[in-house]
Amino acid sequence: MAQSDPHDAEWGVLAANEGYGRPDSEEDYEQISYEDAMGKTWGKNEKKPYRHAAHAMIYAPDGKILWDMYENKAVILMTMRFDGYIGFPGGIMDDGETLEFWLNRELEEEIGLDLTRHSFTKEDHVLSHVIHKKKLLLHFYCKRVTLEECLEIEKRTIDADEYGFEVLGPIRVPMFTFKDNERGLPIFLSNKFIGNAKEDLLYCIERENIMTKEEIQLALENCEKFKARYVR
Ligand SMILES: O=c1[nH]cnc2c1ncn2[C@H]1C[C@H](O)[C@@H](COP(=O)(O)OP(=O)(O)O)O1
Numbered sequence: 001m002a003q004s005d006p007h008d009a010e011w012g013v014l015a016a017n018e019g020y021g022r023p024d025s026e027e028d029y030e031q032i033s034y035e036d037a038m039g040k041t042w043g044k045n046e047k048k049p050y051r052h053a054a055h056a057m058i059y060a061p062d063g064k065i066l067w068d069m070y071e072n073k074a075v076i077l078m079t080m081r082f083d084g085y086i087g088f089p090g091g092i093m094d095d096g097e098t099l100e101f102w103l104n105r106e107l108e109e110e111i112g113l114d115l116t117r118h119s120f121t122k123e124d125h126v127l128s129h130v131i132h133k134k135k136l137l138l139h140f141y142c143k144r145v146t147l148e149e150c151l152e153i154e155k156r157t158i159d160a161d162e163y164g165f166e167v168l169g170p171i172r173v174p175m176f177t178f179k180d181n182e183r184g185l186p187i188f189l190s191n192k193f194i195g196n197a198k199e200d201l202l203y204c205i206e207r208e209n210i211m212t213k214e215e216i217q218l219a220l221e222n223c224e225k226f227k228a229r230y231v232r
Contacts, residue, residue, distance in 0.1 A: 017092060020053070020134055021083055021194065029129045029138075029196050037128040037137050038099070048135060054103040055090030055197070056120055056141040057204050058113075060150035062175065070176035070184070074210045075150045076201070079111070079157070080168040085194035088140075088201075089113075089167065098122075099139055110167045112160035113153060118145065127203060129196060140200045144208065173201065175210065177219065186222035 008015040042050035059076040066072055081087050089110040093102040103120050107113040124141040131138065145153065157163060157170040177184040189198065202220075205211050211219075 020051075020092070020136055021085070022134075024131065024133065024195075026196070026199070028131050028133050029199070030132070032128050032130050032137075034122075034125055034128050034139070037130065037139065042130075042137065043135060050130075050135040050137055052093040052099060052137045052139065053091060053195075054093060054099050054106070054139040054141065055088040055195075055200070056103060056107060056124070056143065057088050057200065058118070058143050058145060058150065058153055059204075059208070059210075060145050060147040061210070062147060066176060070178065073175040074173075074205075074208075075147060075154075076173040076175065076205075076210075077111075077150065077154055078171050078173060078197070078201070080171055081194060082166050082168060083194070084192070085197075086171065086191050087194035087197045090141075091166075100124075100141075103139075103141060108160075110157075110160055110162045111153065111170065112156035112163075114156065118143065118149070118153065126207065127200065138195060140204075142204045142208065177222070181218075181222045182226045185219045187226055189219060189223040190227050 011018050037052070057076060057078075059074050062072045062074050064072045078086055079089055089107050090103055091106040091110070093099055100120050100122055104113070104115050107120070108115055113119075120141050120143060124143050125139060126142045127140045129138045130136070154170050154172075157167065160167065174184045174188050177186060193201075202216050206213055206216055
């Protein structure tokens with residue numbers, strides 16, 4: 001059938017959601033409570049209503065000493081996405097079920113999460129944001145598991161339905177910094193992250209007592225110094 005909307009012709013099946021992945025700035029994100037996010041109708045009668053999206057961080061405390069020198073503070077699972085950004089697994093929610101229902105379904109599809117063992121509940125919710133510009137409500141969840149469980153979850157990613165499509169691979173956050181104060185977490189932070197995934201990551205690292213606020217601030221400062229000197 002002929003395509004009538006040039007936007008659809010350009011983006012095909014991706015047309016409905018492609019706008020959510022366009023670059024934005026930190027100022028576009030307004031933090032709101034879960035109750036406010038879920039309690040309002042958010043433009044239900046407008047031509048394009050707000051959509052909800054939910055993403056999740058799975059991690060385990062580590063403590064392994066790498067190269068006899070650097071302590072890896074935790075194993076934190078992220079993914080290389082189809083669009084070249086780094087992000088957390090999850091996605092846009094459909095109507096008619098709870099956020100956690102759709103989040104669990106996305107996690108099963110994208111990383112093969114075994115929902116009989118690790119399904120997310122409202123208790124795992126950490127943060128919600130609204131981005132009016134994109135008419136998007138973002139919900140973030142975090143779950144601590146044992147190191148053994150975390151490694152099993154990571155391995156299952158390559159057998160997931162979306163491996164090779166929405167998820168190009170599991171990645172770990174380097175939770176250590178070399179003596180040059182750049183290699184490790186600071187350089188990792190200079191990557192491109194989807195949405196506010198970087199802020200979600202840093203928020204949870206502090207909230208879960210993996211690093212202090214001061215340590216995170218230092219990593220961010222060293223990331224900026226690195227970018228100023230090296231990024232072409
Ligand atoms: O990890 C994330 N943290 C915060 N915001 C995120 C994260 N991943 C995506 N997003 C934002 C920006 C995206 O465009 C939208 C939709 O998420 P996405 O995973 O791309 O959803 P679909 O695969 O299209 O269902 O949320």
